[in-house]
Amino acid sequence: MAPFMASRCGLRSLGARVRHAGGRKAYFCTETPALYPHPVSMVSGASRGLGLALTEKLLTQHPESPVVATCRNPDSSQGLISLKERFPSQLTVLRLDVTMEDTMAAVAKEISNKYGRLDMLVSSSGVLHIPDQMEPEPKLANVDPKNLMFAYRVNAVGPILVAKHMMPLLKKGLGEGTERGGAVVANITCKMASLRDNLLGGWYSYRASKASLNQFTKTLAVECQRRKENVICVVIHPGVVDTELSKPYQRDIPPEKLFTPETSAEKLVEILDSLKPEDSGKFFSYTRQEIPW
Template sequence: MLKLVVAPPRLAMRSSSFRKAAFSTAAAAAAATRFQGGVSMVQGASRGIGLEFVRQLLKRSEEGRVVATCRNPDGAADLLKLKKEYENRLNILPLDVTNETTIEAAASAVSETYGSLNLLVNTSGILSIPNVLQPETTLSKVQKSSLLLTYEVNAVGPILVIKHMWPLLKMGGGSGTEREFAVVANLSARVGSIGDNGLGGWHSYRASKAALNQLTKTVSVEFSRKKDPIVCILLHPGTVDTDLSRPFQRNVPEGKLFTKGFAVQKLLNIIDNVKSSDNGKFFAWDGQEIPW
């Protein structure tokens, strides 16, 4: 079942956070030379789709580096197994999307080790927590605490991660990869589409994913305006057999419940083929664009 660790009170952010991640062009060139295959970061990597992203990114390249983040690395047994197999190419860091100081610390660690990023995948999200949060089937069940908690984890967290990884992504661009730009891929959900909402319900989850979509689109516009070598996209993986979806799989049509391996393979194919003109777009697992 899903669990959420309540983060300690946030500390005031230091203005040095961006200075720590501001690197010279020489540093970028050095990073590109050292890390052929690029440097990818998967946020929310301890299990489910995030863990599968880490696994497939490591297997597809003999040189690429992967940074995997999660709230409690010491308790991430499957991630630690991968570390033993890919000791020199996998770096595991603590990061809690509800605690911005941990995001800042992760950015500093990535900058010190690699100097840049070429791919950022934000996968963490919540849908239900026993005795805390359940998808609402009716307006009468909507609670302020559920709305705020879901928004914090599903929308605010990923955008703060982008904020602190931004200088690293600018520095990395497409260096060491076959792309000309870095990619930010945020995992959203079709239920976050306002235009596609014909069933209602699931107020908190729908609203949080719609917020993530809007925030990501806004970030993509800024990156384009500033001519940063970064493309931001949103991805809907379909209904995947994970802890998040397991309590709600009963009504999934036959053939529409995907394995983690299948879903991530499809999403990586979209990432591999993304174009600069796709900046700010929302794609389903099969490559079809989803209406806002």
């Protein structure tokens, strides 16, 4: 059974859902407008690669549910432009730069005005290398402070700040209309961020920044649990995905372990749609197996 329940709900059925919610917060109140009747998802870092594939998968798998896709330069993403043409009413494309907090606040305001809720946030932004500017560090002598700080800002600080700005909307959505049992914050990480899995060394800035993202997400999960806020917070390793990020480093990857963005997105959405409150604070692989921290 698909986690997004088939819904013909208009305003009358919304009232019925509220009456059967066992005291949960109503959709209608005097101080705020009505919330959008279907679950709303957001993908950060959606311009290409895995983020773009996740956006498309969510649009096609849950056709009644809006998706907000964000990236630094939406006008330069042909992939998002094409998706907007295919899904003109279901897809909203907005500018969000994970190094600029004011753009996060602007996106949160836009979602609030348009939908009044958010039920899932997936952050897929990440940086590993920039041609002629930034490369992974195979040894300590290659470590550069500017690259370290930039990787940390994009891979760790950016996603947790996005979560900060979207949290009020996630608390309103709470995954209502899905079978998840809560809203979701899912940050895309990598197996290399696991301290126990680090047997080869190298890749200093990428490993450390993604490990920090894991810690941020775990800490957020604990806070939500302690405050009894029904928000599920996880990190997910998508496997090695055939994108510009990984392309220079695919030589030793077996073909069966190198996924297209579409294949990885399908695996990730399956996990996202199956999440339950007891999964909060976990580090998952694309197989849904837990990875040691």
